[in-house]
Amino acid sequence: MKEGPDIARVATLLGDPARANMLTALMSGRALTAAELAQEAGVTPQTASSHLAKLEAGQIVIPRKQGRHRYFTLSGPDIVEALEVLMGIASRVGHNRVRTGPKDPALRKARVCYDHLAGEMGVALFSGLEARKLISTDHNGVALTDAGADFAEAFGINLNELRTSRRPLCRECLDWSARQSHLAGSFGAALLDRFYDLGWAQRSKESRVVIFSPEGERNFKALCDS
Structure with a gap:
């Protein structure tokens, strides 16, 4: 080139x-x-x-x-997205570490990807929001629907503040472990922050793992399945 x-x-x-x-x-x-x-x-x-x-x-x-x-x-978050894609490719073609660590299952379940939720629970959140028609996906990417905007406000997220940022509100990020999409962008980050504020989850001090309490996990599942 x-x-x-x-x-x-x-x-x-x-x-x-x-x-x-x-x-x-x-x-x-x-x-x-x-x-x-x-x-x-x-x-x-x-x-x-x-x-x-x-x-x-x-x-x-x-x-x-x-x-x-x-x-x-x-x-920037684009570096994180590039790394997630590379990790997904490495996993798909078999270029994995010989020894896995004890944190690997927890990382696959729920982890921070820069400032938004990734892993199995991140994918479940994306799928749940899409199934509830709170986000829509097409060839142009991911967008928050009118119903999604109502949900965000009711959930305690200030969309007006998010929209003043130059950062995209919603963005699709390919999850390296699940090989499906999780939600990035300022809305994805705001959702994870809200989970912390509500006491549903907390970040591990030693790794990227996000730890959900039993009650938090039940509330999260209800949010995704409603």
Whole structure:
């Protein structure tokens, strides 16, 4: 390719195993230090700094300074979506890790994908909203219906505030583990925040896992099945 976006450069930045582990850790939406990312990647702090410098130069991550500490975040939700797609491809073609960790089943059930719900419960939410005709899907993507707008307001979500953002209200994100869609965009993020506010779920402090209480899971299922 002589013209257009240089996908080879981006692929190279994402493709290194240590950098891939760092980026996966940042998919939680949390800002992490170089030391924390070094631990996630299983490399020395010096090596991590070298990787982060490349990711920063390629505008894949953004540094943020607070006091004496320097934190890193992903440069945007599109990076998360690209990583989810790559993880789905890797799973489909059999390029999986030899050893799975104890958190894997929990990650497959419910996890944070940047700032929205992913995993089996994320897919169930997307399917439930679509079945209830609260969202619609076509060749143009995902849209919130009039009934969906009424639902959002009744559920305690301020749509007027969301619509002032440059970010899409609804966006389809391919789930790597379920290989089906979950809901991204500002509305998807607002739904997950509302689950937290209602006490239905909480984020794990150690991973991207989202933990639903038994009552929260019942309420979630009722929301999807109503």
